[in-house]
Amino acid sequence: MTLDDLRVFAAVCRAGSLSGAARELGCTQSAVSQHVKRLERELGLSLLERHTRGVVPTSAGQLLHAGVAEGLGSIDHALRRLGEAARAESGSVRVTTGATTVRHFMAAAVVDFRRRFPRASLEFQTETSSRGCFDALAAGGVDLAWITLGPTDRAVEQRPVVEVPWALAVSVTNPLSARDRVEPADLQDVRLIGLPQNSTSRLQLVARLAEADVRPVFDTSVVDWDTAILLSELGLGVAVVPTLPAWTGPGHPDLRLIPLPALPPLSMGWAVRSWDALSPLARAFTETVADHCARQTADG
Structure with missing residues (x-):
């Protein structure tokens, strides 16, 4: 053999x-x-x-x-690390995540990283679920996965980077837009736009609402939060979403994000096969993203 x-x-x-x-x-x-x-x-x-x-x-x-x-996957990862060590800072960092993550969490960090490591390459692989990200990690196809953190039976290490509070996204024409906060009980009879049933964030949202004895009804399914925001702003429904800075300000004049302070925030961050086995470049990228997320949180 x-x-x-x-x-x-x-x-x-x-x-x-x-x-x-x-x-x-x-x-x-x-x-x-x-x-x-x-x-x-x-x-x-x-x-x-x-x-x-x-x-x-x-x-x-x-x-x-x-x-x-x-x-x-482990063998290929080790061989790749050895090659990168020989090439110093001219290696690559391969990241898997959802379709809109780079825009919301990594845009400034990518610019900063490329400035610091001009010879390095960044490769992004889009997945639609944490399961897909874990599969890519197991196969050795990527170094890092940015996910919604939660329990898993996979042999990965998770590290939180940012916690994002929940909000109800509604059009300014919706009667709820006049509220300064929303409670879980207010969602009992509201039909929601949601991510696919197997997404980690939706599972966590449903679990949190169940703790408040609320059983949400999802009558529209989308593949990412940006689509949910678009439909909400157009008045085609409402969505419980993480509060992200890109959705506030003059770029979304017809959108309101009403806080849901009773719900614990959504924890997002990295999943890797082994932190100790990460290349120096991959470590540098995770640190750059964490730094920019901290600044974004402080500014928000």
């Missing part, structure tokens, strides 16, 4: 076919098959079920693939 055998097997599981893995790896289908057969022979187990449209891992194959994905 070799490292190449394991890499090929992981590629087959990703592609769902031997031919797809061969295309991805730039080799022949026969070579891919030989790698898989060697693994099956040494383990004494069938790892793939062959179907007319491709292959799927058996229960044994699923177990091996989970371990291989985790292990190869």
Whole structure:
């Protein structure tokens, strides 16, 4: 059993076919098959079920693939760190997060970071959920994930950076816009715009409202908070959102963000495989973002 055998097997599981893995790896289908057969022979187990449209891992194959994905991610990460150490400050930092995070939490930090490290590159990978971010971390495809923090069964380390209070976003034409604060009980009969059901922030919001014996009704679903804000400002609904500075001021004349002080704030920050294993560049980026978030909070 070799490292190449394991890499090929992981590629087959990703592609769902031997031919797809061969295309991805730039080799022949026969070579891919030989790698898989060697693994099956040494383990004494069938790892793939062959179907007319491709292959799927058996229960044994699923177990091996989970371990291989985790292990190869660690190996690739270590190799990348060694390469970056040799290149000093000309390496890269790979970040996964939601579609609007850079705008709200990292815009100034990215400018600052690029000024300090002009030879470094930043790569952003958009995911729609914390689960997707954790998958990218496990696979070694990224260094950092910016997420809504919360309990998880994943082998990651989480570090809070900023806490954001909740508010009710409404149009100035909505009768609620005259309020200076909203209580959870006020949302009992309000139909809300919300993120997808599996999003961490929505799950936390629902849990917090349940503690106040409020069962919210979501009749509109959006993929990000910016879309929820747009619909609220247009008077097409209301949304419970984190209070972000980009949504206040002259850029949103028809929007009101009414505080919901009874709800604990939303905690946002970094998730990583291991803080001790982060490259110096990745550490510098996390510190730059944290510094700018602290300034933003102080100014807000």
